[in-house]
Amino acid sequence: MAVVVFVTPAGERREVASSGEATVMHLAVREDVPGLPAECGGQLACATCMVVVAPEWRDRVGPPGEDERDMIEDSLGEVPEGLRLSCQVPLTAELDGLEVSVPSQPGY
Template sequence: MAKITYVEHSGTEHVVDVANGMTVMEGARDNNIPGIEADCGGACACSTCHVYVDPAWVDKVPAKDDMEEDMLDFAYEPDPERSRLTCQIKVTDALDGLRVQMPEKQI
């Protein structure tokens, strides 16, 4: 289980426990975190679960694959270093303390 902090664009923080094996998106969805829409349900077929990974965590999350890179082209104001789709980040104990910030909007 990992404690993950979701930061809304306004700065409001939500700290939740997310079980190992779930995705960061599922943790947001199951805890009613605003700002992550997840329209495709985690199929990496949209960009509505886009977040910016805290700079301290960029090198600690698993690398993006080509499909995620392609979908991030459709995200709102993607950052080449920090942008991720939360449906593609599987939770493990190694992600305990992860911080992600939502963009101003999802598209």
């Protein structure tokens, strides 16, 4: 189990405990976190699941994969530091305490 802190676009902090969700996106959708419609359901086809990983977690979470980078770049024209598609971040016990922010507009 891992607890993830989501900071919503309105600045609200939501601490959410996982219960077997595969990715950070799945947990956010279960909790109805605002700003994360995740329209493609995790198929790496929509880029509507963007989060900004808190700086202290970036090494542990790691950078986006190649296809994920391409998707972000296609959407934003760049790949901002710390930005990940939450459907591509597996929710493991090592990420217990992870903090991510949901951008108020895509990417920022």
